[in-house]
Amino acid sequence: MSRSMKRLSLEAAAVILSILIFWIPLYFVLVNALKDAPGASELTISWPSTVHLWSNLKEVVIANDYMLLRAFYNSTLLTILSIVLMVMVCAMAGFIMHRRSDRLTPVIGFFVLAGLIIPPAIVPTIWVLDNLQLFKTMTGIVLVEVALGFPFGVILFRNFMGGIPREIDEAAIIDGCGGFRLFFRIILPLLKPVTATMIVTSSVSIFNDFVNPLYFFPGSENVTVQLTLYNFMSQYTTQYNLLFMNILVITVPLLILFLFFNNKIVSGMTAGSVKG
Template structure:
């Protein structure tokens, strides 16, 4: 019992460390710009939701929000589809071919995206996908596939081999085995990858800043940059946009946290 007290104190301090800045940001959305600059850490004298109303009235936030939804959901779907197929093939093949393929995918983690921005832009421009949501989706998928393959391959290698062999004996094809047996058993790992990819894609600023040009195609993180001024920044409005952008991430984690934790735990022992 006494051994748990230092751990609980550490968790409380960590929670306060996280909740402190979040509380400041949230209460700032209920203030005016003058009130925020005058008393940045004080509670709002008269809480007002006008910043949220102004956010959707004067800005194209609905368009930006929908663009982020399309890019994020499209990227997550393709990442799970392509990554799970590649991981299943690697886990089933074995031998030096599987090891080479696995090393090929994992090698994508060794290079930061900032290193290949110029050749990446050249390729996307040659394909005519600059300033399009499809281009952002394909780039996001290519960037996150290595992590997906690494996690799913480690999980699928830990699946009972006899179960898969029994499916083949009963006449199941590779596709049937993958769809009806492997995918349901891999659900925790898929949720882990989905949560990771959702957060990364939703918060991504580098690729939209590099490829998107027109307002109609901007995503939410890129649109929030417009709230910065050269001499004065409307922080209550900016913080309101940050809160709105955070809500989908919180909702996704609440629904997927059980599978996320299971996937991370299983992946740590089933490499």
Template structure:
């Protein structure tokens, strides 16, 4: 009986915390459907009439379609590039545990905690002529995701039997073919996990785009929202609609991939 009460209390607390986290999103959604006057107070009261036209105004005035495809390009390309580089590096570090490889592994994962030196990074971007280019943002986001991705994949590779590598080598399989055709498919849970997390991180990135993109036609959605807020900060209904449209893709991707995230985070420990 005592355990049932404890489980009920834990579930109740979890539901309460979930509702508290949901309140800000609900506040934004409600105010995105109000007129300018009613949304001025940013209250939780329901609108007198649903103003769906707010979303049409935001899409047209905020150039959200263009910024949406920019965000999709930056997030998708940087995620694929980051995972490709990180998976190969993690595989080499895990399968050849020499002192040099361990040094490089710990050196790379230090990037999880170390802050970015934007002065030096700006000099590098200027020297490589990647400033104000879409390729530059893709490379920046990919490199930024490498430490965390290497850390997760490295731990998961230990669960893949070495006998598969040996069997592939005995069959005359080249190293890269061995990795991409035999080992990489077995890493699907962790690859999908880091893919979703890195995609959401790149989608929500604001600082890199703010510093290194000057042309408005190259802005992602986060920067478009920032610019839109500066122009329409008194129109909280439009600002709220802009925020909803920006966060909706991330929420949908997370909801579709949450089971992969949980599986990827736990499968390594279960198999070990």
């Protein structure tokens, strides 16, 4: 077989496999979200005899007293607040961690690394939040997301600081610039690319977060989008069509984000983790 034929068949095989492995699950969710209840419960990938897009969507939205809308509100607010706070604290900490080195530096480095590895202690965290009157509050869950996202975020910012020449700082200092003015007027604007990366990657992880809201933000008023999936599943009956529609509704925002910020997401994932 000639070289170009070989390459072509490899390529064709890759595309066919990608359809089988990645598109079919997505298509499976899509067609079943469009079916009526008995049709969806057969779990096939046949095209629905009648398309129930709007009626399913409506039922998903109004279920449990408009739970989905509350969930979207909560998740969006949680994502925005966490990201704003996280960007601020990580940028400032990353700035200091890169520029300053003294006896404390290795200690700080150790704590940050530990945060990447150690799983959070669940019940003691609830205990701490409860003592601060923050358990089951938006403030509490935001602080949890920030604390758990901090190690990765600060490493991202610290690494990026390495590309900003110290001469810039020195020039500013000689001109009489203090630390705060240096950071907020000169450094922070230069951190825009890594901030964008951080915003995109964190919004994916926080919007999709299931575990932290489950533990630290319980209560029917506090529902987040990931928990709405359990609206249509119970021990005895599952409304498959609505369940799949719900999956679709909570997945679409991030897929749209992906279409626009594909490169940012990818660079964010590799930024903190590969040397060189």
